[in-house]
Amino acid sequence: xxxxxxxxxxxxxxxxxxxxxxxxxxxxxxxxxxxxxxxxxxxxxxxxxxxxxxxxxxxxxxxxxxxxxxxxxxxxxxxxxxxxxxxxxxxxxxxxxxxxxxxxxxxxxxxxxxxxxxxxxxxxxxxxxxxxxxxxxxxxxxxxxxxxxxxxxxxxxxxxxxxxxxxxxxxxxxxxxxxxxxxxxxxxxxxxxxxxxxxxxxxxxxxxxxxxxxxxxxxxxxxxxxxxxxxxxxxxxxxxxxxxxxxxxxxxxxxxxxxxxxxxxxxxxxxxxxxxxxxxxxxxxxxxxxxxxxxxxxxxxxxxxxxxxxxxxxxxxxxxxxxxxxxxxxxxxxxxxxxxxxxxxxxxxxxxxxxxxxxxxxxxxxxxxxxxxxxxxxxxxxxxxxxxxxxxxxxxxxxxxxxxxxxxxxxxxxxxxxxxxxxxxxxxxxxxxxxxxxxxxxxxxxxxxxxxxxxxxxxxxxxxxxxxxxxxxxxxxxxxxxxxxxxxxxxxxxxxxxxxxxxxxxxxxxxxxxxxxxxxxxxxxxxxxxxxxxxxxxxxxxxxxxxxxxxxxxxxxxxxxxx
Amino acid sequence: xxxxxxxxxxxxxxxxxxxxxxxxxxxxxxxxxxxxxxxxxxxxxxxxxxxxxxxxxxxxxxxxxxxxxxxxxxxxxxxxxxxxxxxxxxxxxxxxxxxxxxxxxxxxxxxxxxxxxxxxxxxxxxxxxxxxxxxxxxxxxxxxxxxxxxxxxxxxxxxxxxxxxxxxxxxxxxxxxxxxxxxxxxxxxxxxxxxxxx
Numbered sequence: 001x002x003x004x005x006x007x008x009x010x011x012x013x014x015x016x017x018x019x020x021x022x023x024x025x026x027x028x029x030x031x032x033x034x035x036x037x038x039x040x041x042x043x044x045x046x047x048x049x050x051x052x053x054x055x056x057x058x059x060x061x062x063x064x065x066x067x068x069x070x071x072x073x074x075x076x077x078x079x080x081x082x083x084x085x086x087x088x089x090x091x092x093x094x095x096x097x098x099x100x101x102x103x104x105x106x107x108x109x110x111x112x113x114x115x116x117x118x119x120x121x122x123x124x125x126x127x128x129x130x131x132x133x134x135x136x137x138x139x140x141x142x143x144x145x146x147x148x149x150x151x152x153x154x155x156x157x158x159x160x161x162x163x164x165x166x167x168x169x170x171x172x173x174x175x176x177x178x179x180x181x182x183x184x185x186x187x188x189x190x191x192x193x194x195x196x197x198x199x200x201x202x203x204x205x206x207x208x209x210x211x212x213x214x215x216x217x218x219x220x221x222x223x224x225x226x227x228x229x230x231x232x233x234x235x236x237x238x239x240x241x242x243x244x245x246x247x248x249x250x251x252x253x254x255x256x257x258x259x260x261x262x263x264x265x266x267x268x269x270x271x272x273x274x275x276x277x278x279x280x281x282x283x284x285x286x287x288x289x290x291x292x293x294x295x296x297x298x299x300x301x302x303x304x305x306x307x308x309x310x311x312x313x314x315x316x317x318x319x320x321x322x323x324x325x326x327x328x329x330x331x332x333x334x335x336x337x338x339x340x341x342x343x344x345x346x347x348x349x350x351x352x353x354x355x356x357x358x359x360x361x362x363x364x365x366x367x368x369x370x371x372x373x374x375x376x377x378x379x380x381x382x383x384x385x386x387x388x389x390x391x392x393x394x395x396x397x398x399x400x401x402x403x404x405x406x407x408x409x410x411x412x413x414x415x416x417x418x419x420x421x422x423x424x425x426x427x428x429x430x431x432x433x434x435x436x437x438x439x440x441x442x443x444x445x446x447x448x449x450x451x452x453x454x455x456x457x458x459x460x461x462x463x464x465x466x467x468x469x470x471x472x473x474x475x476x477x478x479x480x481x482x483x484x485x486x487x488x489x490x491x492x493x494x495x496x497x498x499x500x501x502x503x504x505x506x507x508x509x510x511x512x513x514x515x516x517x518x519x520x521x522x523x524x525x526x527x528x529x530x531x532x533x534x535x536x537x538x539x540x541x542x543x544x545x546x547x548x549x550x551x552x553x554x555x556x557x558x559x560x561x562x563x
Numbered sequence: 564x565x566x567x568x569x570x571x572x573x574x575x576x577x578x579x580x581x582x583x584x585x586x587x588x589x590x591x592x593x594x595x596x597x598x599x600x601x602x603x604x605x606x607x608x609x610x611x612x613x614x615x616x617x618x619x620x621x622x623x624x625x626x627x628x629x630x631x632x633x634x635x636x637x638x639x640x641x642x643x644x645x646x647x648x649x650x651x652x653x654x655x656x657x658x659x660x661x662x663x664x665x666x667x668x669x670x671x672x673x674x675x676x677x678x679x680x681x682x683x684x685x686x687x688x689x690x691x692x693x694x695x696x697x698x699x700x701x702x703x704x705x706x707x708x709x710x711x712x713x714x715x716x717x718x719x720x721x722x723x724x725x726x727x728x729x730x731x732x733x734x735x736x737x738x739x740x741x742x743x744x745x746x747x748x749x750x751x752x753x754x755x756x757x758x759x760x761x
Contacts, residue, residue, distance in 0.1 A: 042625075043624065043625070043756040043757065044625045044626075045625060045626050045722065045723070051720055051727075051729070052721050052722060052754060053626070053721075053722050053754075055626060055754055055755065055756070083659075085756055085758070085759040111655075111658040111759055112657070112658035181752070183717070183720075183751065183752040184754075185754060515657075517657065519657050519658070539660075
């Protein structure tokens with residue numbers, strides 16, 4: 001046996017020992033920051049369990065991608081290259097951005113294609129995430145690990161005495177669970193609930209956190225399960241932020257529920273804990289009424305799981321030494337939010353949860369989700385109240401794209417302080433009606449819609465989803481009008497391809513570049529064309545450029561030859 | 564009258580179906596594909612073979628990349644027993660340029676492949692075998708002059724660490740067949756990248 005083999009065996013042995021040990025070190029995803037983000041999503045594999053590796057879908061890695069750090073005011077450019085064996089999309093959950101950049105079910109990225117969305121960050125500092133949103137395939141692709149977290153920073157948050165050293169006293173925690181089959185493959189078909197808890201892709205995770213105030217940015221990245229979070233010693237913690245921003249002041253709690261898609265930022269005081277002592281972040285999921293996802297009693301079947309209706313450990317925290325610059329006290333106040341009220345809404349929309357009886361999928365308003373049907377047309381600049389009624393058979397996690405809203409009423413009782421901030425997703429309980437108010441300020445686009453849906457992956461895949469456009473009545477395209485004509489130069493081209501419009505004021509709404517047999521290579525929403533587009537990596541051949549112009553939304557096609 | 568019309572259409576359907584189905588199993592599993600040496604390979608080129616190990620694999624898949632040394636080893640052991648290994652890449656080369664024929668040639672050279680590595684450019688062979696993943700192994704055996712699938716699935720139970728393999732699904736099936744026994748585990752889950760069919 002040579003040295004290399006000995007090393008491999010040793011590493012493998014240590015790996016096995018750790019996998020059998022009670023805890024594994026929590027994975028802290030790498031961060032990417034700046035204004036250009038290169039992300040590649042591909043089929044790959046990860047060693048989850050002893051024995052064979054598990055096939056996964058990773059963004060820049062093997063399971064659960066890097067944390068993207070965005071600064072408010074920056075314009076971020078994403079280069080999303082898909083090397084998956086299936087089409088996908090990538091949605092920037094919670095971000096306020098043009099619909100054409102949103103990565104919903106309409107922005108399908110075929111295998112081998114580069115998609116380049118960009119937008120100006122105007123969300124407030126808090127925690128967001130990105131994940132595939134391909135209709136009918138969200139559960140599959142999310143189960144395999146495609147996704148990651150986003151942290152937005154802004155000046156208001158930066159001025160506060162809060163923990164913000166990533167990976168030290170400020171941690172992202174993506175909570176989810178998986179079921180593995182006899183071949184160690186992720187089983188996303190036999191049940192929508194996993195049997196084994198994963199945090200940031202780590203089984204049985206453990207982390208050492210300093211003896212001081214620490215900040216946990218918790219995301220429910222599940223398919224369907226909700227979590228009722230608390231600590232094993234029932235200590236008080238403080239919610240400081242919701243989906244879309246910090247709260248006005250910390251809210252003291254011992255339990256907080258978090259449904260699929262929701263984020264909650266909490267502060268935990270470890271200052272009084274002995275170094276080396278342990279406390280567990282727990283899911284207090286036992287004894288919830290029907291409608292709480294994961295309260296089902298069964299361990300088998302499509303809603304069965306070994307974690308159902310149980311209290312279970314999420315993360316083992318070991319208290320370590322205090323760091324320099326530690327946050328040792330709780331800020332009394334955070335930021336000043338001006339929320340819209342019910343009285344600000346000039347229009348109310350009513351949605352009803354329907355269907356979902358055994359054998360049928362849940363829907364809104366007895367209507368099938370149809371990519372070609374816009375369910376609601378919102379006028380740009382309007383403040384609206386959306387009222388969602390669920391006199392149905394189960395709970396849901398309602399999510400809307402484009403906006404951060406304020407919950408203004410819950411038929412089940414008062415709105416809890418812990419969800420009193422900016423939200424993009426909320427728990428819609430069984431038998432409940434919830435109203436929220438949002439302002440649809442900008443990004444009018446008559447073509448590309450935004451989604452609203454239940455964020456339970458099997459519910460959205462099943463069609464519990466609708467779509468709305470934000471429209472500017474003064475800019476209605478003439479249906480059937482001819483698109484802007486243009487020429488491509490140089491032709492043949494070798495490195496960059498330039499566009500010359502016959503009408504110099506014309507702008508591109510969408511450009512796609514395909515090869516001679518119709519495979520899409522580039523998808524460019526609203527590209528800045530003045531510096532041309534990079535074609536230096538294309539193999540020689542004939543290519544087709546399809547351009548939809550901003551004003552008429554008409555399509556014009558041109559060909560070019562790559563030398 | 565109604566009945567005879569029905570019978571007539573049934574006959575027609577039967578005729579049309581049969582017209583497109585090859586007349587025996589053999590032609591379903593046989594093929595003629597270009598090898599990395601430029602020559603075409605077919606099962607008929609091995610008149611003395613008792614069976615074949617057919618493995619669908621490719622260049623680009625991270626999990627498939629773990630296996631070629633094992634393919635060399637299995638081919639060394641079983642070819643001389645009358646069961647040669649043939650690897651086939653049925654990848655969509657329009658999406659995966661790493662799986663193009665010239666890159667297959669390079670990969671086979673770099674990996675010192677001692678087995679044919681064939682280019683299934685129309686993906687018809689993968690469809691005929693119903694191959695799902697890379698790698699996906701089949702053992703076919705000659706029975707009454709026809710090729711019959713005796714094993715289909717994974718190669719073993721550890722891709723990354725060959726030294727930790729505890730279940731040799733493929734070679735266990737081969738050993739049973741060579742000993743004239745029934746294959747105990749005829750099918751396992753093939754683990755790897757999904758073959759993207761055009």
